[in-house]
Amino acid sequence: MKEAIVHPDTTVTIQEVPIPIPARKQILIKVVAFxxxxxxxxxxxxxxxxxxxGDDVAGYVEAVGEDVIEFQKGDRxxxxxxxxxxxAFALFYDLELPTLLDKQPNGRRTAFIIYGASTAVGAFAIKLASAAHIHPIIAIGSRNSDFVKEYLQESExxxxxxxxxxxxxxxxxxxxRAILSASNVPEGRSFHALDAVSIPGTYDNVLSRAMAGPPQQVTGQRPRIAVTFPVQDxxxxxxxxxxxxxxxxxxxxDDLSYMSFGTAWCAMLEQGLRGGWIKPHPHRVILGGLEGLGGALQELKMGKVKAKKLIGRIEGTPGITNRGARRLN
Ligand SMILES: NC(=O)c1ccc[n+]([C@@H]2O[C@H](COP(=O)([O-])OP(=O)(O)OC[C@H]3O[C@@H](n4cnc5c(N)ncnc54)[C@H](OP(=O)(O)O)[C@@H]3O)[C@@H](O)[C@H]2O)c1
Incomplete structure (x- = not known):
């Protein structure tokens, strides 16, 4: 099979490697799209x-290891x-915001700021917050983020x-700060933010400055910012x-709490996609399958990808026969 190796300078080498044999509690996926x-x-x-x-793939189960339950060969x-x-981890684990599963006490309002509404992480955060009735949501994006506006409710x-x-x-x-102090939330402040951009300037000069202050009077909660990329300074x-x-x-x-969270929220995603309260992020298909990966990563690195997920199809890779391959819609 083919494997894409990404180098520190963002060039990519495609190499031939043996097909792995799934170990205990592992499954082997025949990748269709990445x-x-x-x-x-x-x-x-x-x-x-x-x-x-790479760890973001979709395809079909090709083989299962020992002690695998739920999956069998041929499953999507x-x-x-x-x-x-x-x-989901940011909102409901690290920021401890109320989830869709929580009973919403009447009138409870929690201001939540999301920096990076055009990013896939930020856009999903807006969709999740809206589904969990967290309001007011204050989204920071650009004209590229227009697709998230349907999740924002002016009336809230x-x-x-x-x-x-x-x-x-x-x-x-x-x-x-001005929006928060005019909004109908306790103390006119936000104690929860997600920075899906997380570069110097965003979490500190924008979010920290807007949120700084004493802990929330009733809950004792200190202002908390979840960053999606480790911040050095x-x-x-x-x-x-x-x-x-x-x-x-x-x-x-292997941490039971993390593992259970992942399992539960993957099930919620499936339910959300079926129910229409979660919609996939806009995407663009790259040409050349795995051969197109290097160019796609260079585009990401140069900040040229705006509000889109770049995805590739393995069958587009030169030298790959699509005999026996199936399409995922
Ligand atoms: N912690 C984790 O486990 C984890 C997992 C996945 C991803 N991440 C990280 O999460 C971040 C988002 O990933 P993603 O895949 O969602 O990103 P993405 O979809 O590739 O984000 C693209 C968007 O970034 C926005 N952007 C870039 N610089 C900006 C700035 N200075 N201010 C505001 N917006 C800016 C642009 O928005 P505009 O078009 O509006 O300019 C662009 O449309 C990345 O840093 C990624 O490495 C972390």
């Missing part, structure tokens, strides 16, 4: 290692809807800020604000 994520170029660059960094399978699960105080129209982080932060983050780092790969861990 997704790309910014972490696929960031981790090899960051760790200065060449690696197969996705390794992990990566960005959806990242958003939800708001959208276009970051490209503010001349400085300070002005954007002040606009956030916290010097500009106000001392009153906590930073938490949700990691989607927890779902693969």
């Amino acid at each position: 997704g790309t994520n910014p972490k696929d170029w960031k981790i090899p660059a960051w760790q200065n290692l060449s690696m197969n960094s 399978a996705a390794t992990m809807p990566l960005t959806f699960l990242t958003a 105080g939800d708001a959208f800020l276009d970051y490209t129209t503010y001349e400085s982080h300070g002005l954007l932060s002040s606009a956030l 916290r010097t500009m983050v106000d001392k009153s604000v906590d930073i938490v780092e949700p990691r989607v790969n927890r779902a693969h861990s």
Whole structure:
């Protein structure tokens, strides 16, 4: 089979490797389509290692290892809807926001800020917050984020800020504060934010500045920002604000709490897609299958991919015969 190795400089080599044999509690998936994520170029660059960094795939179960329940050969399978699960971990694990499963006490309002409405993680966070009746949602995006506006309800105080129209982080932060203080939430403040961009300037100059202050009077909750990429420099983050780092790969861990969270939220995703309260992120199919991966990761690295998930089809890879392959719709 073919394997894509991503190098620290974001070039990609395709190599032939033996088909793995699934070990105990593992399944082997015949990949039909793969997704790309910014972490696929960031981790090899960051760790200065060449690696197969891909883990966002969909296909069919080809073989199952010992002690596998639920799956059998021929089942449709996705390794992990990566960005959806990242958003779910951020909202409902690290930020401890009320979930769809919680009974919503009448009149409870929780302001929630999402920086990066165009990103797949940010957009899923908005969809999840809306489904969980968390309001007001304050989304920060650009005109590329128009597709999330259907999830925002003006009548609930939800708001959208276009970051490209503010001349400085300070002005954007002040606009956030103004919206919060005019909104009908306790103390006119937000104690929960997700930064799906997580670069210097976003979590500190915008979010931390807007959220800084004493803990919430009733709950004692300190302002908390979930960052989707580890932040190295916290010097500009106000001392009153906590930073938490949700990691989607927890779902693969042996920790029962993380594992159960991953299992439950994958089931919720399936239910959401069927029920229409979760819609997939907009996507663009890259040409050349695995051969197109290097170009796709370069595009991501250069920030040229706007509000779209780039996905590839294995059958588009030169040298791959599609005999016996099936299409996933
Ligand atoms: N923690 C985890 O386990 C985990 C898992 C998956 C991903 N991640 C991380 O989560 C982040 C988002 O991933 P993704 O796949 O959702 O991203 P994505 O869909 O590739 O994000 C693309 C969008 O990023 C936005 N963007 C870039 N720079 C921005 C800035 N300075 N201000 C506002 N928006 C900006 C752009 O929005 P506009 O078009 O509006 O300009 C662009 O449309 C990445 O850092 C990724 O590495 C973490």
